[in-house]
Amino acid sequence: MKKSDINFQVSLDDQNLPKKILWEASDKESIGLESTNSISLNVWDNLNQSTLRIDLWTEEMSVAEMKRFYIDIMGGMAQTILNSTGDEYMSEEIKALCDRLVQHVNEENKNS
Template sequence: MKSSEIRFKIELDDQNYPDKIFWNASDGASEGLEEAKAITMSIWDHFRKETLRIDLWGKDMPVDEMKRFYIDTIGGLATSLRNATNDEFMASEMEKLCDTLVKHVQAEEEQQKKK
């Protein structure tokens, strides 16, 4: 059986906040660690019937990029949900939420330009 390993390396500042985030996958296209600005990971605990979450972002992650990161994450979850369960209603509702959030972020960007 083939296996793959995903590795994360987090550099912390003196107060233990993430400063830099690096990752690689053993069967990925690039060799060595690549820098990332944020990670969000969800793991289903079958025994507790709950989701364990890890959310990390580096100190230099801009707020506007963080918002787009979460919109992309929700959109990706919608696609995964559709593929895994064939639940068109839930996937479509998540995509509608993404559309609403994109409009919200765009409106915020327009407001910032006016200042």
């Protein structure tokens, strides 16, 4: 059985806010730690039948990048729900929401 390790290192400032986020995975193409400005990790807790979430971002992450990051996450979820359950309706609804959010963000960027 193949095994893959994914590791995160988070440096915090004096107020316990993320200052720097580094990550690595044992099966990624490049070797060593890479920097990122945001992570979003979701874990299904079988025992409590609920989702555990960890969302971290550095002050380097702009508001526009954060919005794009979450739209991309939801777009990926649309594909995952289709692949894992075959539920085309749910997948298409998530994609439609993403399309509306992209439109909203584009309008915001035009007006600022």
